[in-house]
Amino acid sequence: MDKYRLRDNFDKIVQRVENARIKRSEHHIVQIVAVSKYVGSEEIRALYELGQRAFGENRVQDLRAKASELEDLPIEWHFIGRLQKNKINHLIDLDPWLMQSLDSLDLALEIDKRLDAKGKKMSCLLQINSSKEPTKAGVEPERAYDEYLKIIEETKHIDLCGVMTIGAHSEDENLIRQSFETTYKIYEALKPHGATICSMGMSHDFELAIECGSNMVRIGSLLFKD
């Protein structure tokens, strides 16, 4: 991808995030995670040079390859994909900055066991299936609060920092808004239990997500495509 194009895409996104966050509140801070699953390490390096530090990948093997090619850079890697149990050890070995796609107590217990054996910790977000789409991962909104507390209670090495959701897959803005509002409500209820991150919003809906309270957006195609 052309460097000037990347810079242009990045500048526009930063400006749009800035406008959206100020609309919510002057004090509202939003972190951008650049979802690099569409590109190779060259593009990641180019965006790093423009000042971006947080990158997201959705496959353990891609994360491993790119992290290794870019090990000279202090990148904050986010894992945002479905984690198969046979990949847990690989992910732990990569020391991700934040695992955003923890989607059950069961998976949490499994990760915790492996963390214990390795003497490591991992920061995670609980993924919520706020639109209740059967193809999407995540805990149902009605169960999310209890599941979150159970994970805190029953794990020793997982640092639960908040929630993540993918907005409803729809043309109907009201449906998307609903899924963000549902997630934000759960996030607010979890704040007294240490939740500080509400990760929601992607290329096509990040402004709406920020309007609904998101403080972390995950943007891929708008950055790296077209």
Ligand SMILES: *Cc1c(COP(=O)(O)O)cnc(C)c1O
């Ligand atoms: C791919 C992906 C994104 C980025 O989506 P874009 O629409 O390309 O911005 C964000 N979050 C998750 C979980 C993803 O898998």
